[in-house]
Ligand SMILES: O=P(O)(O)OC[C@H]1O[C@H](OP(=O)(O)OP(=O)(O)O)[C@H](O)[C@@H]1O
């Protein structure tokens with residue numbers, strides 16, 4: 001374990017077991033429907049990469065980069081599209097894949113955007129849900145784990161772009177971001 005990590009919240013094994021379970025459910029749900037799976041950069045990359053291998057039916061993949069945090073631990077509240085999809089969502093079953101829902105600002109923006117762009121359905125799967133962080137009402141369709149109101153890192157989640165490559169989810173020691 002790295003020195004800057006106070007505690008491991010979710011181990012690598014727990015994450016991978018959960019992904020198999022979520023993948024089974026999504027396989028049943030999307031069989032014969034060719035959903036557009038949208039990963040939200042950059043945090044969702046490890047989760048999306050592992051999850052799609054557990055969805056045993058045809059999917060199309062795209063990514064979108066939306067940012068509201070910059071290098072801070074608190075959302076600025078302003079959602080910026082850094083990179084849009086290459087694919088039209090019109091008439092498509094869209095599955096958004098996220099690493100975490102915290103304030104809900106990023107995802108409520110995306111869900112509204114895809115409805116506005118006439119998606120047939122929009123579902124949201126997130127590895128982590130931090131309900132105490134919510135600033136807008138948003139209930140994800142599928143949640144891997146519920147986490148406490150602390151800044152978590154690892155498995156895609158960063159602090160100032162670091163720690164995304166940890167295979168587990170951990171809590172950072174406060175002195176790391178308080179200087
Ligand atoms: O519910 P919210 O408060 O909106 O927070 C969740 C979003 O914030 C993080 O992304 P970030 O903007 O940090 O970009 P990143 O994935 O590149 O780290 C995370 O990956 C989610 O996309």
Ligand code: HPA
Nearest residue numbers: 102150151152153157158
């Ligand atoms: O707890 C978090 N950790 C990392 N990135 C985040 N983006 C929203 N919440 C978090």
Ligand SMILES: [Mg+2]
Nearest residue numbers: 043069157158
């Ligand atoms: Mg981030």
